[in-house]
Amino acid sequence: MSRWRGYILLFLTPVIAATLAAAPHSWTVPTAQKKLANGLTIVVSEDHTSPTFGICISYGIGYRLEPQGRSGFAHLFEHFMFQGTPDAPKGIFNSVIDEGGGSFNGATRADFTEYVDSAPISALDPVLWLEADRMKTLDFSIVNLDNQRNVVKEEARSTMLNQPYALFYAVDLPQKAFDTYPNGHSIIGDFKDLDAASIADVKAFYESYYSPNNAVLAIAGDVRPEEVFAKAERYFGAIPAVKNPEKPDVTEPPQTAERTFTQEDHLARSPALAIGYRMPTRKSREAITGAVVAELLYRGKASILYQELVQDKKQAVSVTGGVNWPLGNQFEYNGPTLLAAFIVYPNEVKEAGILVSYDAVIKRLGADGPTASELEIAITKIRSDWYGQLEIPVERAEVLSLATLFDGTPDMVNEIPDDVAGVTSADVKAFVTKYLAKTNRTIINRVPASKAPSVPGADGKEGR
């Protein structure tokens, strides 16, 4: 490796850079916050770069808290939110946003369900009206429920069951790594649980959780805060608050031993590993360090494992991963989560061989910590990515909405870059030693079906 060339470049750079404008090295996103009398929190970020806006309404309910026997329900319910209301029957919501030139979506995650809309600014009033309308009540029709049951099952077939690897690092890994139902079950759920869901379930869920005092409305884009606060009062102000159910304790019993599993895959052509470690509590200094460790190990071509396993040893084809990954980012969760990795490797490489190399990297990182340059790259990348997700109005609205849902304020949006910059090599060593221990990890080895030996464990139900 010719590291010296980098230094030559450093010497040359300032001479040339002197002719280019010096820009500020950080960036602050404007935020303004207000709470309506009914408990609905409004957050606004003004930005006139594009004649557009993005909106995110997040509700403090996700699949972690859906009842046993109703796995997949929070997600099914998210679909139901698009099925119309008494005032705006099915189809109105979609055609108004479509016709306004906008787009919309919903997402269900462990600790929240969010509804996002993006549109030209000319559609601001109709979009706010539609969001308020479905916070008041829904069209609780069994036809809609049955139809969305099918759509959700097709979604599962399209995105998981009919895809190689079937998202096993997102769906199966938490089930193996956690012991309790809230943290271990999958977002899609069992088809039989979906079939069991009734209109009464839908209504009770809506009435318990979909209230203004359990929601945060964030808007970013071509708007002014006072204008948005006034419109929010007009459209949402009359919706009554509701007493939401107490949040249950979702703490996990501690993990004491490594867990390993093998699964077969009928569509994948190459084997793959999913590796998960249980993470510390969100926003703790350890959790911030965890985000840096994930960046160091798993993310991008400069990452240590990419360089070691893909580039140098040629034992892997790809390495990806992260905290609360892939169904969320490293700062947006509010309960037990994993630092997860997904590593695809060639058929001719043995699982044991790749794990020896993997373990050596972890051991080295725990003992020596990252090099100054590795740490700088990881921190710079997280900060740059953090700014990156604040570019598009709807994505900025999402960040603001979720931060405020978890913390009561959107301040995290401007704090994360500094928090991350404060992580030291000693923090990394301590984190790796404590959390990347074998006793804190779960591994699934997923192999192409035709090559898998017919032995116990090959169905993924038993350990090796």
Add this chain to the structure above:
Amino acid sequence: MRTRRITWSRLAAGAALLWAFGFPLYAQKAPKLPDDLPAYGPLKPYVSPKVTASTLANGMTVWLVPRPGYPKVTFALAVHGGLASDPQDLAGLSELLASSVTQGTKTRTSKLIAEQIGSAGGDLTSRADEDDIVVSVQVPSWKIQDGLSLLADISQNAAFPEDQVALIKRNSAEELRGNESRSIFLARRALAKLVYGTNPYSVIAPTEEAIAKMNPELLAQAYRSRFRPGQALFVAVGDFDAAQMMPAITRAFARWQEPPQNAAPPIAAPQAPTHHEIFVVERPGSVQTTMLLGGIGPTERDPQYVPFEVSDTILGGMSSARLGSNIRENKGYSYGAGSVLQTYAGTALLYSGASVRNAVTGAAFNEFLYELNRMATTTARPDELERAQRHIVGSQALQLQSQVELTNQFCDLWSKGLPTDALEQQGAEILKVTLDDVTKISREYFPAYKQTIVMVGDKKAIADQVAAFGLQIEPAP
């Protein structure tokens, strides 16, 4: 228009199925609006950021697009010659060239490039599509010089180190195997082969044999003939000062010289095919059938293009379009059904499709035939036209919120020989399209009998259910 165009790299990223057909929800008819729903504000066509175009002494085209605010800058270097310009026995050469060009120069190893881009907080990407190769770098605006130096070095001094080429070959082979396990890839590949026949646009990905033949010398040869200033565009979009940027670019690229050999000739226009069979790609054990029905449309330089895009949007290009409302929302056959319009310099490919569970393969196919023929034989409603127009203009504004997307769009304009203000012009033209225009163009392009049909799935499930349509079933090429 470019806003609905997708590049192969996106499909390969695995998001294809969701992107292509994953529309969230649908409505069948224009329902009566609630009385107290507020009206839209006036619809404004997109206002493009101003482009300052110039040409360096060596022939390189430079487009500068300052856009203050978001503290990053995106640079892209586009060169003519992509998958459609690859030699027949080296299909997909461009993809390997795009992957390897960023993996080392005469003075930077692959690892050093990764470290430099990392310590600049930047992203370095490269891609090949049918007509071009594009290398781009995004950096925070306080790291402009790092990004510029790196891109200039890659454009002029790529070294194709033996070990990196070997790694890319292996990864390409793995990626191909991965893609071949995805039904949407198999469907797209078969459709392109059938629609384009012997025309070079028929190739959308490398073949296993071609990957095996690649070596550093072949890649370096292709690099020398394609990476040339006279066939290159350099674009900068973002938070910078144009007056300071231009001298920096001139300095970074001043030594780049046009090579002696001739540039590749343009691709000949493809002929529309006539296929009346159902071509099946066997995927044993598949729980779904992926069906595509597609054909050739007008290029973006053709006056027919704008009405064509509007018509396609009515058929399947938005979530409340006909295909989605019928096949997903009313019948529940699919997670999403829609149409995709891919435009290239010399052609456009339009296809409708969905992935449906095996049991409704025949029923869903019937609905596709019905919706295509309905477009071709009846007139759309005025509200469908207006919704499509608002949708296209609005989604363009949304897409161009992103600096990287805006940069991609400028590369694309250049690739297709469109003017720098085309983003703005096309938006205005969309609003002029009439119902007559839609009817006329749909009659020409949408009849079901003109479509080439591909189905990927379990052949037994397909054969039984499509027998009633009287179409011959053939294995796909």
